[in-house]
Amino acid sequence: MHTDSESASNLPTQPRLAHRDIVDALTTAGVAPQRMLELDNGRALAQWQNRQGEVRYExxxxxxLSIYIDKGEHARRVVNGKTVSQGFPGAVCLFPAGSRSTWQINGQFEFFHFYFNDLDIAQCAEQTWDSDPDKLQLYELYHGEDPILAQAGKLLTLSDWQAPGQNIAMDHLAQWLLLQVxxxxxxxxxxxxxxxxxxxxRYRRLLQERINAQVSQPLTLADMASWVNLSPYHFARLFRASFGCAPYQYVQEQRLIRAKDLLRQRGNKITAIALSCGFNDSSQFSRAFKSRFGVTPSGYRAQSGLD
Known part of the structure; x- marks a missing residue:
């Protein structure tokens, strides 16, 4: 199984993808993920490519949540050996916990999976709508049309899961997917x-101070929303209206500004600066720094006459 270590979040360790029931069913059928990303609180994203055979989710x-990328017509859902639905590019499937389904694959196609749990949907319903989570029920959906979620699949396809700071952006996307579901x-x-x-x-100052104080730590959308007692949904919208950018973009900017200041101080090693500013390693830090300022960290130091 391929492990996308650089894209793996530096959030607290969560169970590996292989320990989830649907992942187990796919790997037992001989399917391997193309890439994967663990998120906060057990949520995860995975991109799969299947070619042939039968898969059972028991x-x-x-x-x-499943979003087909391309050639979805090669996937069929069967009941008692008969085809009851056939996929298509952009098709959406939703597998609630406890559901059962059988799939026949007769050609290569790719799809995304987003894994989440009861606590995720309960918190989303309660915080966003003040709804009783005990009355919430997810509906099974097989090969449905949902243009909004299909568009999210295209975004996932184009996203570089290894990009610096992408773990926060993908956590933001996961919260949005939950809201849509x-x-x-x-x-x-x-x-x-x-x-x-x-x-x-007052809240603007509080957020600026808290983010600056914890810029070296993994910061999720839910973490930051809790500082002002808001749901991730309300927080993200108020944050963008207040700061002119998404929370993950603001955090990334503050990390790079902090790094730039540290690079101007003699004696600070680039690897140490990278870790103290919330980057997983010096390579990830270098890519982010060059993308933002047009020069690598070592190049910036040379321009500043500190080498």
């Missing part, structure tokens, strides 16, 4: 509430 203990494919079935306004000056 009452998984977690939920999964709960609002469109559950018992709630209502649009997320409209969020207007901006943070107060």
């Amino acid at each position: 009452r998984p203990r977690h939920h999964a 709960v609002s469109r494919h559950s018992g709630i079935q209502q649009a997320p509430p409209v969020v207007t306004g901006t943070f107060s000056p």
Whole structure:
């Protein structure tokens, strides 16, 4: 199994993908993930490529969202040996925990999986709509049309999961996927509430201070939202309205600004600076720094006359 170590989040260690029931079913059928990314609280993303054979999902203990990338017509859902639905590029499937399904594959196609659990949907429903999570039920969906989620699949295809700071961006995307699943494919079935306004000056200062104080730490959308007692959904929208960018973009900028300051101080090794500013390694830090400032960290030091 290929392990995308550089894209793996530096969040606290979570169970590996192979320990999830649907992942077990796919690997047992001889399918290997093309890439994978562990997120916060047991959520995960995986890109798969299947070619042929049969796969059975037998009452998984977690939920999964599937978005087909291309050639989805090679995947068929069967019941008692008969085809009941056939895929297509952009097709969406939703497997609630406890669901059962059988799949016949007769040609190569690719798809994404997003894995999440009961706590994720309960928190999403309660925090976003103030809805009773005990009454929330996810609906099974097989080869459905959902243009919004299909577009998310295209975004996942284009995303570089190894890019510096991408773990925060993908955590943000995962929160958005949860919101779409709960609002469109559950018992709630209502649009997320409209969020207007901006943070107060006091909350802006608080967020700036907390982010600067913890810039070396893994920061998730849920972590930052908890600082001001908001749901990730409300927080992300108020943050963008207040700061002019998404939270993950702001965090990345603060990390690079901190790094630039540290590079101007003699005696600080580049690897140590990278780790102290929240990057996984010096290579990831160098790519991010050059993308932002047009020069590598070592090149910046040379220009500053500090080498």
